[in-house]
Every structure is written in C-alpha cells, then in structure tokens.
Amino acid sequence: MKKLLLVAMMAGFASTAAFAAAKCEVHPKDQWIKEADFKKKLEADGYTIKKFKVSGDCYEMYGKTKDGKKAEIYFDTVSGKAVKSEIGN
Template sequence: MTKTALALAAALALTGMSQTALASANCTEHPKSEWLSEDAMKAKVGEMGYKIKVFKVSGDCYEIYGWTKDGRKAEIYFDTKTGDVVKSNID
C-alpha cells in the first residue's frame, strides 16, 4: 500500500471509531421532578463501586467519567429516575 492509501485507511478507521465513541446513550425522558437528586445519584454510583472523576447531566441521562472498583476507566450513563445503567464503556 502507498503512504496515501495507508493515511486514507487510517483516517477512515478513526472516523468510524470516533462516531461510535461519541454516540450517547438512549435514556428515557422523565419529568425533572422525578429525577434522583445529583447527590443521591452520586451516592448510588459510589455504592456501585465507581469512583467519579466527572459527573454531569447529558440530555436525559446522568453521566460519569471515572474508574471501576478494579481501576479500569469508565464512562457510564444512568437513567435519571431509577439510577439504572443505560450504557457503559469500560476500558
């Protein structure tokens, strides 16, 4: 393969990977009055064994960036009402 073909193949692979990595979770929409409070959700996440680096609201989800109890990087989306995991990416 030529350098140009290799560069093109690498660019296409990265584009596909970034679209997958950036795809957000499909959380159920709940009225804000039914959401777990952020403090309650952070406590629940801690009880699940995750260490939180970043906690945020992402659309209709709570989202964390942090680590699992065994030290692996984690990006987890949670239902705002139940606190259930909707989507997780663990490295």
C-alpha cells in the same frame, strides 16, 4: 482525491459522534434521582467519580469501576439503571 478523503473523514467523525450518544427515557425533572444522592450511591457501589454531569436526559459518569477500570457510563435519571457503558483497562 482530497475532496473524497475529506468526505470520508467527516463521515467517520459523524458515526463516532452518533455512537457516543446514549438514549435515555425522558422523565419529568421532579422524578429524577437527586444528583448528590445518585453520586453517593455510585460511590457506595465502588465507583470513583472523576466527572459527573447531565447529558440530555441521562446522568453521565466518567471515572473508574471498583476494579480500577476506566469507565464512561450513562444512567437513567429515574431508575438509575445503566443505559450505556464503555469500560476500558
């Protein structure tokens, strides 16, 4: 029974990790929007950035929306388009 529970827990963690990842299109780095420029655009659009990083081929932002909601958003590095977002309360 313990072994079955452990396997079920591990499967749950694997599915959570797979859900968390975003798939962004791969672009040559010289075509990417500069990080500093993109952060300025996000702030101009009303986002408050708590953490900003490169995640694989995406830009990833943790912070708040202009409405003050918690946000985790993955963006395409060339178009700046949101690829995946999780908006909370």
